[in-house]
Amino acid sequence: MSGHPTYQPQSAFMRWMERRLPIGGLIYSSFVVYPVPRNLNYWWTFGGILAFMLGAQIVTGVVLAMHYTPQVDFAFNSVEQIMRDVNYGWLLRYLHSNGASMFFLAAYIHMFRGMYYGSYKEPREVLWILGVILLLLMIMTGFMGYVLPWGQMSFWAATVITNLFSAIPLLGESIVSWLWGGFAVGNPTLNRFYSLHYLLPFVIVGVVGLHIWALHVAGQNNPAGIEPKTEQDTVAFTPYATIKDSFLLAVFCILFAWFVFYIPNFLGHPDNYIPANPAVTPMHIVPEWYYLPFYAILRAIPNKLLGVMALGASILILAFLPWLDTSKVRSARYRPLYRQFFWVFVIVCVGLGWLGSKPPEGNYVLIARIFTVYYFAFFLVILPVLGKVERTKPLPNSIAESVLAEGKPIGAPAPPPAGAKV
Amino acid sequence: MTTMSSAEPTRRDFLYIATASVAGIGAAATLVPLIAQMNPDASTIAAGAPIEVDLAPIADGQVIKVFWRGKPIYVNHRTKKQIEEAVNVDVAKLPDPQPDSARVKSGHDQWQVLIAICTHLGCIPIAHQGPYDGYFCPCHGSVYDTSGRIRQGPAPLNLALPPYEFLSDTKIRIG
Numbered sequence: 001m002s003g004h005p006t007y008q009p010q011s012a013f014m015r016w017m018e019r020r021l022p023i024g025g026l027i028y029s030s031f032v033v034y035p036v037p038r039n040l041n042y043w044w045t046f047g048g049i050l051a052f053m054l055g056a057q058i059v060t061g062v063v064l065a066m067h068y069t070p071q072v073d074f075a076f077n078s079v080e081q082i083m084r085d086v087n088y089g090w091l092l093r094y095l096h097s098n099g100a101s102m103f104f105l106a107a108y109i110h111m112f113r114g115m116y117y118g119s120y121k122e123p124r125e126v127l128w129i130l131g132v133i134l135l136l137l138m139i140m141t142g143f144m145g146y147v148l149p150w151g152q153m154s155f156w157a158a159t160v161i162t163n164l165f166s167a168i169p170l171l172g173e174s175i176v177s178w179l180w181g182g183f184a185v186g187n188p189t190l191n192r193f194y195s196l197h198y199l200l201p202f203v204i205v206g207v208v209g210l211h212i213w214a215l216h217v218a219g220q221n222n223p224a225g226i227e228p229k230t231e232q233d234t235v236a237f238t239p240y241a242t243i244k245d246s247f248l249l250a251v252f253c254i255l256f257a258w259f260v261f262y263i264p265n266f267l268g269h270p271d272n273y274i275p276a277n278p279a280v281t282p283m284h285i286v287p288e289w290y291y292l293p294f295y296a297i298l299r300a301i302p303n304k305l306l307g308v309m310a311l312g313a314s315i316l317i318l319a320f321l322p323w324l325d326t327s328k329v330r331s332a333r334y335r336p337l338y339r340q341f342f343w344v345f346v347i348v349c350v351g352l353g354w355l356g357s358k359p360p361e362g363n364y365v366l367i368a369r370i371f372t373v374y375y376f377a378f379f380l381v382i383l384p385v386l387g388k389v390e391r392t393k394p395l396p397n398s399i400a401e402s403v404l405a406e407g408k409p410i411g412a413p414a415p416p417p418a419g420a421k422v
Numbered sequence: 423m424t425t426m427s428s429a430e431p432t433r434r435d436f437l438y439i440a441t442a443s444v445a446g447i448g449a450a451a452t453l454v455p456l457i458a459q460m461n462p463d464a465s466t467i468a469a470g471a472p473i474e475v476d477l478a479p480i481a482d483g484q485v486i487k488v489f490w491r492g493k494p495i496y497v498n499h500r501t502k503k504q505i506e507e508a509v510n511v512d513v514a515k516l517p518d519p520q521p522d523s524a525r526v527k528s529g530h531d532q533w534q535v536l537i538a539i540c541t542h543l544g545c546i547p548i549a550h551q552g553p554y555d556g557y558f559c560p561c562h563g564s565v566y567d568t569s570g571r572i573r574q575g576p577a578p579l580n581l582a583l584p585p586y587e588f589l590s591d592t593k594i595r596i597g
Contacts, residue, residue: 063459085464088455 004033004236030216035234036241037222039403043117044220046110048245049252053103054208058201060096061145068148070194072187075150076275094264100142101267102256104290107138108349115321116342118330119221125322127214132319134207139291139315141200144193146288151272156285158185158193164298167308184278224402225331226395233399284359292356293349297375299360300368310372317379324379326387334393341382348374472597474589477533485549487538490596494546495584496557497594498534500568504555505531508569518580522569525580527588535586535594536570542577557581 007028009015014024067086069078082089111131114120120128147158162179166172181188219228228234235241259266267289271282287295297314301307317324332339348371355368396402462470470491477497480486485498500508508522526534538546538557545561552558553574554567564575571580586596 059456063456066460067463081463081465085466087458087461087463089459089463091455092459 004029004035030212030237031242032236032238034216034237035228035231036220036237037224037228037233037399038235038240039222039224039399040220040241040244041223042244042248043109043113044222044241045245045248046106046113047215048241049106049249050103050110051208052249053099053106054201054204057096057099057103058205060092060099061198061201063092064096065198068194070148070191072150072190072276075148075190079149091260094260097268098256098259098264100145101259101288101290102252103138104142106252107135108290111135111318112346114221115345116332116339117221117223118225118325118327118332120322121325121330122322123218124214124221127211127218128322129319130207130211130214132315134204134211135318136315137200137204137207141197141204142288142290144197144200147190147193148197149272150190150276152274152276152280152282153269153272153285155185155276155278156281157287158189160285161287162189164308164311167305169305221330222399223331223333224396224399225329225334226399229398230400232404286357289353289357292354293352294356296352296356296368297372299356300365300372310376314375317376321379321383325383327383327390327392328387329392329395334395335386335390336393337390338383338386341378341386344374345378348378470597472595474593474595476593478592482532488596490584493584494538495596496534496536496538496549496570498536498549500532500534502532504568507554508567511567511569517572518578520569520571520580525569525571525583527586530588530591533594534568534570535584535596537582537584539582540564540577541572541579541581542575547581 007018007022007025009018009024018024064082067078067082067089069075079093082093084090086092114128114131143157143161147154162176162185165175165179168175177183179189180186181192222228269286269288286292294311294314298307298311301310327335327338329335332342352368352371352375355364355371358364360368473488473490475486475488475497477499480497480499482499483501483504485496488495488497505522511522513519513521522531540547540559540561542559542562542564545559547557547559547564547566549557552565554565556568556573557566557570558564559566559575559577562576564577565573566577566581567573569580572578584596586594588594
């Protein structure tokens with residue numbers, strides 16, 4: 001990483017600042033001259049998109065918090081007041097609720113990219129694990145945020161998810177009443193969820209800082225999965241990655257705006273427009289779409305404790321991915337057999353999501369169980385075995401070669417055969 | 423990045439400027455709802471609608487306190503003595519010169535409607551107190567007369583008047 005230019009402040013003020021708190025230099029070296037592989041494709045823009053969505057959720061969230069009342073008798077109405085009375089309140093609310101969906105969409109794409117191209121492999125294991133931690137924090141934050149409007153789904157999702165902890169032997173019931181702050185989900189629960197929902201996004205910001213730090217230490221992975229060797233293999237972050245990120249961010253925001261302005265309630269559940277009623281459980285309790293695959297795994301196991309453990313394991317197993325995958329080749333581009341299992345995995349994840357929205361009856365149960373078996377088998381059986389037995393395609397000699405010469409060797413041509421005319 | 427120096431603006435220059443302009447407009451547009459949401463919302467504005475006060479139950483010499491837009495308002499049924507004391511004053515010598523006639527509605531000079539917020543730092547002055555039997559602010563000792571005008575103490579201005587009108591001899595609308 002040495003050799004790229006250092007920050008030369010142009011103005012007297014920046015020279016003064018640079019000596020005292022070198023933020024200018026940090027931004028310059030991290031986001032302007034920082035070298036990135038020249039063959040990055042658009043799947044690499046989702047990190048930047050996620051950073052933008054985190055900022056958007058924090059901004060809209062802080063502003064919504066100015067009008068929300070976290071008390072069981074007022075919460076639902078305060079949200080309705082935001083929708084009807086607060087200037088642009090409808091917009092801020094829909095931005096925040098649909099923003100959460102977009103946040104998870106980007107996160108899942110970002111993770112699938114990592115799995116396809118082997119971005120979790122050495123030396124990026126810690127980067128990957130920080131990402132798993134970020135996913136966990138996002139799941140917690142999203143869950144607590146959904147409780148705040150205090151609709152039917154808010155209340156009953158809170159009841160179901162907090163009740164998961166009662167599966168823990170011996171301590172389960174105490175843990176649940178500790179979480180609730182009472183004998184059931186109620187006002188203490190709402191208050192503490194509000195506090196933590198405000199807090200966790202800033203914890204996420206901190207972990208994102210670590211995540212980007214870990215990334216910059218190892219450097220980006222790239223679609224070929226081979227490390228940059230020379231300066232020819234990389235380009236400066238600004239303007240290349242900056243513009244690529246900005247472009248796909250704009251496209252992403254078009255999708256975001258489509259939901260917010262045309263179909264703002266499409267991803268939500270209509271039952272959440274009914275004020276919470278502790279006496280009546282809705283016919284079909286379902287979480288938001290981004291939790292559905294995990295929900296399907298939970299319901300697929302007929303035993304309470306094992307179901308909860310499977311739910312936890314389905315997320316935690318991701319942290320072990322760098323060691324479960326034994327292949328020396330990073331990118332699925334050069335792993336034809338892995339590629340097929342990967343796409344089946346993607347279909348299984350989407351399928352589990354769809355099954356999570358269905359009532360747990362009949363054939364849905366059978367298919368959910370089959371998919372759950374594949375989900376775990378992918379990590380515990382397929383990946384370890386594949387690394388040993390798969391015949392991978394030959395890797396290119398360098399990134400530059402794979403981009404500029406389309407696989408043909410670059411560099412000095414072979415010497416002419418003996419006897420040929422020069 | 424290659425730099426091109428040329429006398430003619432290029433397509434690239436146009437694209438840069440166009441993109442930056444659209445981004446700038448977008449950024450400004452994004453700020454609008456974020457800032458506007460802090461303005462009073464529709465329910466707060468509705469709660470600030472004018473109120474009607476019935477004057478009939480207010481006895482001679484009695485002061486009542488009502489609220490409008492979150493501010494306390496004194497409705498004072500002044501006695502004849504109080505009205506005389508308010509009128510017989512050398513206006514030029516007052517710290518904030520204002521004749522009593524400018525502080526009441528003509529034909530209704532026994533009714534005084536004031537915003538009960540001391541013009542010094544905002545405490546509520548107490549009615550029927552102080553050397554002029556007007557208002558006295560306990561926080562820093564400002565003294566107002568029977569017309570609500572500042573006489574002594576740190577307050578710079580007379581007590582403010584809310585917008586109000588007489589709907590009949592016994593009813594006013596404040597706001």
